[in-house]
Amino acid sequence: MTDKKTYELAYFLSSSIKEDDVLEHVKKIRDELTKLNCEITKEELPQLRKLAYAIKKENEGYFGYMHFEGTPDVVKELNAIFVLTDHILRHLITEVTKYQKIQMEQDLAPARKPREESEEESILKEGVKSQIEENKADIGKLDEKLEEILNK
Numbered sequence: 001m002t003d004k005k006t007y008e009l010a011y012f013l014s015s016s017i018k019e020d021d022v023l024e025h026v027k028k029i030r031d032e033l034t035k036l037n038c039e040i041t042k043e044e045l046p047q048l049r050k051l052a053y054a055i056k057k058e059n060e061g062y063f064g065y066m067h068f069e070g071t072p073d074v075v076k077e078l079n080a081i082f083v084l085t086d087h088i089l090r091h092l093i094t095e096v097t098k099y100q101k102i103q104m105e106q107d108l109a110p111a112r113k114p115r116e117e118s119e120e121e122s123i124l125k126e127g128v129k130s131q132i133e134e135n136k137a138d139i140g141k142l143d144e145k146l147e148e149i150l151n152k
Contacts, residue, residue, distance in 0.1 A: 004069045006041065006096040009033075011082070012061035012089040013046055022046055022062050025087050029066075032081055038070035042104070055089045067096060 013025055026046060033040060046064030055061065075093050082091045096104075 004071055006067060006069050006101065007075060007093050008065060008067050008096050009078070009091065009093050010063070010065040011046075011091040012049075012051070012055065012063050014056075014087050014089055015048065015058050015060040015062065017062065017087055019048075026064065028085075029088075032078065033066075033068050033070070036070065036074045036077060038068040038074055040066055040068045042067040058089060061089050 009029075011029070013022060017025060023045070030040060043066040044064055046062035048060055049063045051059055051061055078093060079091075082088050
């Protein structure tokens, strides 16, 4: 048996679907995944988006995605199923890389507290002019020069 991998399924549902019925169509997608022994690990519910170009004569669609764990054989079956499903305008299944998994774990980690400044750092900062303050001073000088030139 092949090891399970993490995949991402991105999809556009037809805009002809009533907004109240979108979740029913998402449930059908979930059901297909569970039938094939896939475990859904992350999901973003579809939101209506404008398409960059028309797909099947539609200019809008409900975009959603989900991450799931499954075998490579499952991906082939899902592609065959989704191509024949009328309410799915377009779909894409990609494998989530190790780097992306690490990135997702970091996004879920609690936010870190900002580091407190040491006494030495705060003293050093007191005497230092910020770049913004210096730019403001330069702009002030420029304004004075312009006034001089224009008044002559």
